[in-house]
Amino acid sequence: MTNVQSENCGYGGMIAASLLLLLWLIPSYSPEYPGYGMSATLVPNLAAGFILLLALLGLTRNMLKARRLSRSGETAGAGAASAAGVAWGHLLRFMLPCALLMPAMSRLGFIPSGVVFMLLVQWFCGQRKPVAMVLVALVPVLTVWALMRFALGVPMP
Incomplete structure (x- = not known):
């Protein structure tokens, strides 16, 4: 190919x-x-x-x-x-969490599934520093949740 x-x-x-x-x-x-x-x-x-x-x-x-x-x-x-x-396996490692994100959000909620998704993607990218991983996982997820919930008035799962 x-x-x-x-x-x-x-x-x-x-x-x-x-x-x-x-x-x-x-x-x-x-x-x-x-x-x-x-x-x-x-x-x-x-x-x-x-x-x-x-x-x-x-x-x-x-x-x-x-x-x-x-x-x-x-x-x-x-x-x-x-x-x-x-590296098709590399692409699959990213597509699998993306495909599972919406079902996980409906079962677990936005914040837990979003944090786990962000942690998985960082791990697959090679990030191994725990403080950076936690900050990058929490800050965007909580920011999006707060904006959607309070600024736009959209109830999150």
Whole structure:
């Protein structure tokens, strides 16, 4: 598999994952709109839509580049090199916590699942300093919770 092919597979996977989020996970695990404030699905839908847009742009860029190269008769050069160094396991380590975040929020609540999610992602990135891990896990989660709950009036799970 070439680098371009592996990138296209990655973009395709991100497109499929974001469509899964938009069409099933977010609507299934979000609370009903209470009629005031902002809908609980707005921020997750925006994030998943942004991921979908970026993946579509990357896939389009690769396809246009391949089309341009085939018209000019050139080879892909570095893009045709073997993609033996592509770490699909690394991508899976990030996608698994992302996929489990919404179900965990509906069962455990926003704060515990958000903190565990942030700790897992930091661990996978190589962060091993406990104080930094706790601060990075707690501060954003509590800030988002406080903003959603008190500033925007959205009840959090």
